[in-house]
Amino acid sequence: MDTAFSNEDLKFQSEIRDFIKTNYPQELRDSINSKRKLGKELSREDLTAWHKILGKHNGWSAPSWPKQYGGAEFTPTQKYIFEQECAKAECQYIMPFGINMVGPVIYTFGNEEQKAQHLPGILSGEVFWCQGYSEPGSGSDLASLKTSAVKEGDHYIVNGQKTWTTMAQYADWIFCLVRTNPDAEKPQQGISFLLIDMKTPGVTVRPIKLMDGSHEVNETWFDNVKVPVENLIGQENMGWTYAKFLLAHERSGIAGVARSKKAIERIKQIASSEMSYGEPLIQDPAFKAKIAAAELELSALEYTELRTLAKDSAGKGPGPESSLLKIKGTDIQQTVTELAMEAVGYYANPHLGTTLSNEYVGPDYATNLSGTYFNFRKASIYGGSNEIQRNIIAKMVLGL
Amino acid sequence: MNFDYTEEQTLLDNMVTSFVRDNYDWDTRCNIVKSEEGWKEENWKQFAELGLLGVPFDEAYGGLGGKSADLMIVMEQFGKGLVVEPYLPTVILAGGLISKLGSEEQKNSIIPEIISGNTRCAFAYAEPQSRFDLNDVKTSAVLNGDDYVLNGFKSVVFGAGMASHLIISARTDGEQRSESGITLFIVDTKSEGLTLQNYPTIDEYRASEVIIENLKVSKDNVLGKVNMAYDAIEEIVDNSTIAACSEAVGILQVLKDSTTEYCKNRKQFGQSIAKNQVIQHRLVDMMIEYEQAKSILYMAVTADLTNSDERRKAVSAAKARIGKAIKFVGESAIQLHGGMGVVDEYMVSHYFKRATMIGVLFGNTDYHMRRYMTLTQSGISSSDEAISVSVT
Numbered sequence: 001m002d003t004a005f006s007n008e009d010l011k012f013q014s015e016i017r018d019f020i021k022t023n024y025p026q027e028l029r030d031s032i033n034s035k036r037k038l039g040k041e042l043s044r045e046d047l048t049a050w051h052k053i054l055g056k057h058n059g060w061s062a063p064s065w066p067k068q069y070g071g072a073e074f075t076p077t078q079k080y081i082f083e084q085e086c087a088k089a090e091c092q093y094i095m096p097f098g099i100n101m102v103g104p105v106i107y108t109f110g111n112e113e114q115k116a117q118h119l120p121g122i123l124s125g126e127v128f129w130c131q132g133y134s135e136p137g138s139g140s141d142l143a144s145l146k147t148s149a150v151k152e153g154d155h156y157i158v159n160g161q162k163t164w165t166t167m168a169q170y171a172d173w174i175f176c177l178v179r180t181n182p183d184a185e186k187p188q189q190g191i192s193f194l195l196i197d198m199k200t201p202g203v204t205v206r207p208i209k210l211m212d213g214s215h216e217v218n219e220t221w222f223d224n225v226k227v228p229v230e231n232l233i234g235q236e237n238m239g240w241t242y243a244k245f246l247l248a249h250e251r252s253g254i255a256g257v258a259r260s261k262k263a264i265e266r267i268k269q270i271a272s273s274e275m276s277y278g279e280p281l282i283q284d285p286a287f288k289a290k291i292a293a294a295e296l297e298l299s300a301l302e303y304t305e306l307r308t309l310a311k312d313s314a315g316k317g318p319g320p321e322s323s324l325l326k327i328k329g330t331d332i333q334q335t336v337t338e339l340a341m342e343a344v345g346y347y348a349n350p351h352l353g354t355t356l357s358n359e360y361v362g363p364d365y366a367t368n369l370s371g372t373y374f375n376f377r378k379a380s381i382y383g384g385s386n387e388i389q390r391n392i393i394a395k396m397v398l399g400l
Numbered sequence: 401m402n403f404d405y406t407e408e409q410t411l412l413d414n415m416v417t418s419f420v421r422d423n424y425d426w427d428t429r430c431n432i433v434k435s436e437e438g439w440k441e442e443n444w445k446q447f448a449e450l451g452l453l454g455v456p457f458d459e460a461y462g463g464l465g466g467k468s469a470d471l472m473i474v475m476e477q478f479g480k481g482l483v484v485e486p487y488l489p490t491v492i493l494a495g496g497l498i499s500k501l502g503s504e505e506q507k508n509s510i511i512p513e514i515i516s517g518n519t520r521c522a523f524a525y526a527e528p529q530s531r532f533d534l535n536d537v538k539t540s541a542v543l544n545g546d547d548y549v550l551n552g553f554k555s556v557v558f559g560a561g562m563a564s565h566l567i568i569s570a571r572t573d574g575e576q577r578s579e580s581g582i583t584l585f586i587v588d589t590k591s592e593g594l595t596l597q598n599y600p601t602i603d604e605y606r607a608s609e610v611i612i613e614n615l616k617v618s619k620d621n622v623l624g625k626v627n628m629a630y631d632a633i634e635e636i637v638d639n640s641t642i643a644a645c646s647e648a649v650g651i652l653q654v655l656k657d658s659t660t661e662y663c664k665n666r667k668q669f670g671q672s673i674a675k676n677q678v679i680q681h682r683l684v685d686m687m688i689e690y691e692q693a694k695s696i697l698y699m700a701v702t703a704d705l706t707n708s709d710e711r712r713k714a715v716s717a718a719k720a721r722i723g724k725a726i727k728f729v730g731e732s733a734i735q736l737h738g739g740m741g742v743v744d745e746y747m748v749s750h751y752f753k754r755a756t757m758i759g760v761l762f763g764n765t766d767y768h769m770r771r772y773m774t775l776t777q778s779g780i781s782s783s784d785e786a787i788s789v790s791v792t
Contacts, residue, residue: 001409001469003401003702077401282777292773296696296721303695310403324688387681394680398660398687 003306009077016085019060023053024091032092037360037367039352041215044128044170050092051099051125062099062123069107069115070123076309087258095167097129098122102175104249105193105242109234118173118195132162132176132196132220133243140388142177143187143240147222149178149194151229156180156194158202158225164382168205168218171198181237193239195231202226210378212371213351247384254322254383255329257302263336264294270343270365281343294335301328320396323389330379330386341373348373403698405473413473415450420481426747429482433604439485439562448517453491457499461511468639468701472646479650482754484605486520486559492643494521494567496636497584501624506586510565522563524554524610525633532763534569534633535579539612541570548572548585548622550593550615560608561598563589568612572627579630584623591615603753635708638715641762642700645722649694651755652725655733656690658748659683663736673736682736686729693725713775716768723765726755 005013028049035042054061058072063079065071074082086093103122106114121127138145147160158178168174174196181190196203202225208217234242268291271282281287308321341348344366353360353367360367380386394400405413423443432440447453455470457463464470471492478487491514498510498521513519530536539552550570560566566587574581587594593615596608624632660683663674673679696718703714730752734741737748759765 001403001405001698001702003403003698005401009401080401288773288777289769292720292769292776295776296717296772297692299699299717300692300696300721303699304691306401307403307695307698310401324691328688328692390681390684391677393684393687394677398680398683400660400664400674400680400683 005077005081009081012078013081013085016082017089019057020085020089020091023057024089025049025053028092029090037352038354038358039213039368039371046092047095047167047170048125048128051094054094055124059123061094061125062103065099065103065107065123069103069119076306076312080306080309084258084261087262090262093259094125095128097131097166097171097175098125098127100249101131101246102129102195105175105233105246108245109193109242113230114195114233121172127173128167128171130165130168130171130174130198130220132165132174134164135161136163140385142243143191145177145179145191147176147178148182149180149192149227151180154229156227156229156232158194158196158222158227160222162220162222163208163217165205165218165220166216168198168220169207169215174198174203174220175233177239177243180239184237188240190237191239191243192236193233193242194227195233196222196225196227200225200227210375212368212375214371214375216375255301255305255325256333257298257305257329260298260329260332260336261302263333263340264291264298266365267291267336267340267343270340273363273365274343274345276345287339287342290335290339294332294339297328297335298332301325301332304328320392323384323392323397326383327380327386327389333379334376337369337373337376341369344369409470409473412455412470413477416452416474416477417480419446419450419452420477420483424481424483429484433484433600437562438600438604438606443483443485444517444520447485447487448515452487453517454515456492456495457511457515461507462515463511468642468705471639471643472697472701475643475646476650476653479647479754480654482651482750486522486562486606488640488643488647489522489559490514490520490563493523493636493640494563494565496639497523497567497623497632498586500632500636501584501629506623510586519565520559520563521565521567522557522559522608524557524560524566524568525637526555526557527553528555530555532767533577534637535582535630536577537569537571537582538576539568539570541572541583541585541617543572543619546619547616548583548619550585550587550612550617552612554610554612556607557610558605558607560589560596560610561606565589566594566610567623568610569629569633574627581627582629582633583626584629584633585617586621586623587615587617591617601757603757604750605754605757631708635711637762638711639705641715641719642697644758644761645693645697645700645718648722648726648755648758649690649697651751651758652690652693652729655729655748655751655755656683656686658751659686659733659736662740662748666738679736682732686732689725689728693722693729696721709775713772716763716772716775719763720765720768720772723759723768726759727765730755 032042032046051061059065059070060072062071063074063082067073099122106118133142135145135147147162149156149158176194176196177191178194179190180192184190202223204221206219207215208219209215268282271287272280274281276284305325308325347362347366348370350361353362355361451464452474454463455466455474459465495514498507525534527538539550541548541550552570566589568585568587569582570585571581572583593613595611598606598608601607663679663683664672666673700714700718703710705711733748734752740746741748
């Protein structure tokens with residue numbers, strides 16, 4: 001048992017650190033910070049600039065991808081270090097839909113043409129992807145989805161509605177679960193995995209505003225959308241297998257340990273400035289105890305993730321254990337966003353910390369902490385709700 | 401980064417696992433704890449033969465030179481079997497103090513005796529008023545010629561009744577709660593002036609109250625420097641806390657696995673109760689708590705324990721977090737076993753009781769939470785870089 005970094009790991013760590021220092025654009029940091037403050041939506045460029053820079057450097061935009069597909073193929077330790085350094089430097093996170101989700105599906109189940117067509121754009125960040133899984137009637141019960149794809153000649157005709165499509169407003173492509181066999185014995189058996197160009201006639205995107213006022217998710221409508229059969233991944237009606245593979249990948253990245261660590265450091269900073277009972281809030285026994293409890297949970301989760309990563313290095317993909325990371329990781333993210341909001345007292349109130357005439361109010365650090373708290377209620381719902389994750393563990397790990 | 405055992409550690413793990421399997425089945429254990437002695441000397445001899453009693457000791461004294469990870473392996477398996485023989489009090493606690501503070505002569509005379517199984521020791525540190533504070537020592541030691549004369553009272557000394565020697569902490573200087581002025585003495589348990597009141601604990605281990613009245617101890621039997629024992633006591637108790645956490649993790653695994661099995665087999669309303677989602681989710685939460693407990697134990701075992709601040713922080717983080725897991729997993733195990741959970745006859749209650757008492761050992765969850773907070777309260781932990789927060 002050994003968790004000390006080797007000399008090579010330390011060299012790698014400083015390489016990453018130096019790279020971020022030299023290559024993370026100050027303009028990007030400024031642009032994102034000022035937009036966050038004003039409650040403005042991040043642009044496509046904001047979301048992809050860092051991805052594009054990493055994509056030009058040894059496949060660093062895709063830490064887990066095999067080298068043969070242009071990825072970095074980091075070891076588990078390197079992945080951990082990379083995540084940590086990016087979080088410490090508060091780099092914009094890489095959108096997961098291409099790199100973590102559809103990418104691995106394409107290189108695992110796609111054909112050579114699909115790999116050649118799509119992988120380079122995902123890697124470089126030039127092509128923006130979104131996810132077409134959930135439907136208005138299919139949330140946790142994903143397999144009940146109704147969006148239909150009917151084969152006509154060399155095309156599928158797609159009709160239906162997807163929802164919660166994150167960042168569809170910027171997306172060039174969407175990967176969709178569609179029903180190709182409505183008569184299959186089990187609902188899981190009639191589903192296919194289809195790649196759809198968002199510019200195809202009949203695709204309509206409508207925004208859904210979240211309770212913090214942000215526009216992250218959308219409704220995506222398909223009205224007689226013609227999709228070439230070449231865009232089918234793997235075999236028809238086998239989509240559920242690929243979907244499950246993808247969900248396991250999605251869940252493993254979802255713990256966000258490094259970013260929660262950074263967030264706790266920030267809360268401690270804030271709580272050193274905020275006063276309560278004439279003392280810095282960080283000295284308040286009740287608040288202090290909550291911070292400490294969050295730290296312990298995070299410490300434990302960090303080692304749970306490291307243990308999972310170490311197991312993964314044996315070449316096996318993430319298994320149902322990744323549900324544990326999703327449950328605990330999002331649990332902590334929600335605790336942390338709550339503590340941050342709590343730390344600023346009354347200044348949780350001003351919406352986006354600005355007056356009607358666009359002047360800032362309250363301390364700089366208080367801006368939108370309540371918005372983030374409200375926004376993050378999503379975390380225990382998306383990616384398979386935490387109740388569904390418990391069902392998965394019950395069935396797959398405990399054999400119940 | 402790797403969490404695999406080395407070849408030697410795998411051998412050690414297999415060895416302790418087979419010992420528990422072959423010598424500690426449930427009926428055997430029940431007979432051991434019901435016996436007058438409350439432990440089995442034959443098992444101790446076997447520990448000696450297997451080399452287990454030498455795991456943490458320096459090779460110079462016949463030990464194996466093991467580290468905290470090796471002790472973790474031993475204690476985790478002992479936890480799975482609820483092994484009552486006084487390994488933690490003798491080998492890790494008292495043995496740790498002798499290794500840390502003993503003179504060459506003391507080490508040469510005692511350590512080989514511990515390793516060979518001839519001697520058992522216990523550490524008498526707690527007092528009725530001290531609770532978990534290691535610095536709170538009222539028992540006094542006054543120098544009179546070549547002897548110290550000790551007077552006082554020591555509480556809940558684990559393994560004292562099976563020990564040939566006690567290590568006693570006593571105040572040679574300073575106020576009752578002063579860290580300086582504490583001295584350790586090695587004392588034969590049969591000495592005049594020492595009275596042991598032995599009793600079984602709720603979890604069927606053995607402990608003693610120790611009454612000290614005009615106990616004469618030669619200057620030669622001072623362990624370490626006069627007045628200067630506190631740092632070593634804290635360090636060795638910290639190391640022992642990791643060992644206790646390891647035992648707890650072994651117990652939690654048994655509680656989680658056996659409860660899962662029980663729920664699969666127990667039928668109500670015509671089906672296995674594990675078919676109910678409310679039961680499933682509780683079992684999943686038990687598993688998550690177990691995994692988190694194991695993870696934070698690994699954090700502590702792989703921390704830099706030679707750095708005293710890192711050690712304190714890691715130990716208290718682990719003990720506080722594992723304490724929380726003990727409560728959840730233990731209470732859930734009893735609840736899901738229903739009536740079978742609350743009877744003495746079925747093994748789950750015994751695991752629950754032992755885990756709960758480990759929760760108290762060397763400081764409970766609140767105690768370690770406060771210690772952890774004190775160590776990190778400056779706002780920024782030392783290893784992290786400061787970030788700037790501008791205040792308008």
